[in-house]
Amino acid sequence: MKRWMAAGLLLAMTPMMAASPRPQAQKEEAAKIALKVGDTAPDFTLLSDSWKTVKLSDFRGKKNVFLAVYVLAFTGG
Amino acid sequence: MDSPAANAAFAKQIGVTFPLLSDMNKKMLTAYGILKGYDVQSENYQWALRANIVIDKNGVIQHIEEGDSAVDPNTAVSVCTKLHGKEESK
Numbered sequence: 409m410k411r412w413m414a415a416g417l418l419l420a421m422t423p424m425m426a427a428s429p430r431p432q433a434q435k436e437e438a439a440k441i442a443l444k445v446g447d448t449a450p451d452f453t454l455l456s457d458s459w460k461t462v463k464l465s466d467f468r469g470k471k472n473v474f475l476a477v478y479v480l481a482f483t484g485g
Numbered sequence: 486m487d488s489p490a491a492n493a494a495f496a497k498q499i500g501v502t503f504p505l506l507s508d509m510n511k512k513m514l515t516a517y518g519i520l521k522g523y524d525v526q527s528e529n530y531q532w533a534l535r536a537n538i539v540i541d542k543n544g545v546i547q548h549i550e551e552g553d554s555a556v557d558p559n560t561a562v563s564v565c566t567k568l569h570g571k572e573e574s575k
Contacts, residue, residue: 443549450513452512457504464540470542472542472568474539479533
């Protein structure tokens with residue numbers, strides 16, 4: 409078993425306009441991840457699928473963390 | 486954003502071995518700058534970007550991928566493997 413920790417952050421959103429595809433002409437705010445390699449990752453505490461809190465800093469000194477933000481994964485939620 | 490209950494159902498369906506986290510109030514997404522706003526019918530909706538981020542044991546970000554390139558986890562996995570290798574050789 410690899411010692412690095414894989415933490416998946418799954419964020420699938422219910423399409424709010426399921427019946428109509430998103431028009432291409434809307435204004436999109438430019439988004440770019442504000443962080444860069446070498447930065448300290450902001451700490452967070454989130455609820456897992458087993459309703460337990462998972463805190464990033466709990467892995468400090470113990471495990472590497474792979475954080476995957478996964479949108480539109482069709483979880484239905 | 487999905488609730489823990491929706492994630493639990495999905496976790497069971499696909500048999501994951503790692504925690505699926507919920508950011509219902511968008512705290513983490515906001516802190517990491519991953520939210521993207523879309524104006525639709527005079528309302529603003531926020532979706533998250535797809536992203537892979539590798540954070541080492543010291544809490545330092547070692548790898549960031551966003552958008553389409555983040556669909557493939559292989560690069561991030563290789564970063565994890567390299568990190569693990571460095572620790573082993575110490």
